[in-house]
Amino acid sequence: MNSSVSLTSREEIEVHRFSWPVSIGIPILAIFLQVFLRVRFLTVLDLPLLVTIFFAVARRRPIPGMITGALIGTLQDAWTGHPIGVFGIAKTIVGYLGSSLGVKVDVDNPGSRFLMTFAFVLIHRFVYMAISLQLVGGSEAWIWSHTLLSALVNGLAAVVLFAGLDKFKLRN
Amino acid sequence: MENFFTRYKNPLALMAVLFIQVVALATQVKRPEGAKPGSTGSGTRLIRVWTVTAFTPVEKVFVSTGRFFRDGWHNYADLRGVRKQNMELQDEVARLQMEQVRLKQDADQARRLQVLLDFKEKFITKTMAAQVIAFSGTEQSRLITIDKGSNDHIKTDMAVITPDGIVGKVKDVFKLSSQVLLINDHDSGAGVILENSRLQGIVKGTPLGELQINDIMSDEKVEAGEHVITSGGDRIYPKGYSVGTVIGATPDRENDPFLVIKVKPAADLNRLEEVLVITEMADNSRSAATGPEPMRAADILSERLPSVPKVDPNAPKTPGGTQTGVPAPKSSSTPAKVNKPVSAGTEQKAASMTGSTKPPTSSTGAAATTTIPGKTGAEAKKPSSGQTQASAAVPAETTPAKPKPTPKKVKTPAIAPDSTTPAPSAAPTATPKPAVGQEKPPL
Numbered sequence: 001m002n003s004s005v006s007l008t009s010r011e012e013i014e015v016h017r018f019s020w021p022v023s024i025g026i027p028i029l030a031i032f033l034q035v036f037l038r039v040r041f042l043t044v045l046d047l048p049l050l051v052t053i054f055f056a057v058a059r060r061r062p063i064p065g066m067i068t069g070a071l072i073g074t075l076q077d078a079w080t081g082h083p084i085g086v087f088g089i090a091k092t093i094v095g096y097l098g099s100s101l102g103v104k105v106d107v108d109n110p111g112s113r114f115l116m117t118f119a120f121v122l123i124h125r126f127v128y129m130a131i132s133l134q135l136v137g138g139s140e141a142w143i144w145s146h147t148l149l150s151a152l153v154n155g156l157a158a159v160v161l162f163a164g165l166d167k168f169k170l171r172n
Numbered sequence: 173m174e175n176f177f178t179r180y181k182n183p184l185a186l187m188a189v190l191f192i193q194v195v196a197l198a199t200q201v202k203r204p205e206g207a208k209p210g211s212t213g214s215g216t217r218l219i220r221v222w223t224v225t226a227f228t229p230v231e232k233v234f235v236s237t238g239r240f241f242r243d244g245w246h247n248y249a250d251l252r253g254v255r256k257q258n259m260e261l262q263d264e265v266a267r268l269q270m271e272q273v274r275l276k277q278d279a280d281q282a283r284r285l286q287v288l289l290d291f292k293e294k295f296i297t298k299t300m301a302a303q304v305i306a307f308s309g310t311e312q313s314r315l316i317t318i319d320k321g322s323n324d325h326i327k328t329d330m331a332v333i334t335p336d337g338i339v340g341k342v343k344d345v346f347k348l349s350s351q352v353l354l355i356n357d358h359d360s361g362a363g364v365i366l367e368n369s370r371l372q373g374i375v376k377g378t379p380l381g382e383l384q385i386n387d388i389m390s391d392e393k394v395e396a397g398e399h400v401i402t403s404g405g406d407r408i409y410p411k412g413y414s415v416g417t418v419i420g421a422t423p424d425r426e427n428d429p430f431l432v433i434k435v436k437p438a439a440d441l442n443r444l445e446e447v448l449v450i451t452e453m454a455d456n457s458r459s460a461a462t463g464p465e466p467m468r469a470a471d472i473l474s475e476r477l478p479s480v481p482k483v484d485p486n487a488p489k490t491p492g493g494t495q496t497g498v499p500a501p502k503s504s505s506t507p508a509k510v511n512k513p514v515s516a517g518t519e520q521k522a523a524s525m526t527g528s529t530k531p532p533t534s535s536t537g538a539a540a541t542t543t544i545p546g547k548t549g550a551e552a553k554k555p556s557s558g559q560t561q562a563s564a565a566v567p568a569e570t571t572p573a574k575p576k577p578t579p580k581k582v583k584t585p586a587i588a589p590d591s592t593t594p595a596p597s598a599a600p601t602a603t604p605k606p607a608v609g610q611e612k613p614p615l
Contacts, residue, residue, distance in 0.1 A: 034309035043311045062182040078223035080313035081353050085197035096186045139358050141379040
């Protein structure tokens, strides 16, 4: 009986699978920590986004990647004041791009993980802003310094976090 | 065609998922105007209800456990030096009791004056303490979750405060918890007044989580350090509560004739642990009318300090202290007035009109008199400071030396609006002039 989640059948690239508890527990834990720990630093750090990127890149399949992003983003939306779906759409796109990227480049290297996360934070922010301004009618402001700082912090955190989450990968 | 779907399976799936989410988003944004979010969270998205409901018990356990250990340690640490602190506090209580007497007089007077001026502001009658168990976790939304919900009779749009200042308003209510939109969220707003200059505006949050007032003209002078309080005009926050302090005012480049006034919140919105939800507010004028009868400072003192001898034991003691020889109108020559319930506030206002028709004399003009030890008769009954205006609101207290049958006089203004006597003509003279040689009540 296979209790793990098999997410790819491609043999030419390294296949990573995760157990069900990890697949469900890690995203929930990330959301829980994000809303529970009232640390100002954590508002710059986007743990659900990092988890989305990690699973998307590790699974290397776009559809599971974007569904993971959609679910995590929608759950995160529940805690915010804006309409549900803003983070959901943004993380869906990030999940899709992350899994597509994971097929083509080496994403296990710390340097590439940093750059990849840095870029994805910017994309996530851009998509969020576009949805907020165009669809929801919000009054968001793009602040470059803040966005770059957030991308930098999340990129550095990703290097550490992904190294820890690598331990949950199931090897064949 | 099959080849097309197989080849572009992933992009098509992405488009499908995005389409579903955009449609779902649109249904929320295009919510009908009549659909008011219900007090029990009926207007809230189901996914939000499920998520918050699922997480809330776990967070409550975490918060309670942490609080248990933290409080246990603090309780132990606090025992040190508690005897000395107790004595100091007892002294402080005694001092504050004395001060309370004076403040009560001021508050009563202020309420009477507000009744006179027909102020319709609200003040807090009931609050509920709640614990912050979560926050939005993102900088794009300033929102906290508290551990009280519809089971605790929390409703949407209730104001949330701390002793330091206002925090925000209840946005969504669930069974066990509620979400509170902080005042520094960019979707928030509150009516405010600058305390010194009395300029009114609306304080709003910015995307960076700061507080700003944008609707004050640039020719107004606003200085840093000025206190900002709620105006009560938004009908959510009670009037007079602290919002913050002005930290700077600069011309608004985008909106030229206006200023951008930055405000530092009085409450620390980043470190909220416990808040108060205002669950009930009362109309100030009604409360002033139906509230406890005002008492003389001497009466309050004699209650608190029984050893203080009363100077004039033969003085007619009226229930409530200052319900002074002016009985409630039992009957009236005008039937309409008889059937119409007359509140105390109305009585007071009416009495003030009576006083206006006749200048206060030594016997009737000394409203809410304060007994001065060592003096007798009319001389001993001196009007207290600031009570000249109060005398306009509160019927004059009859002195024991010259008891006057005032009921007839009181009835006159009560029927004045219905009678041929034009009431407004008396109103301008209702504000009495301060009498010479007034003294403060000897507290």
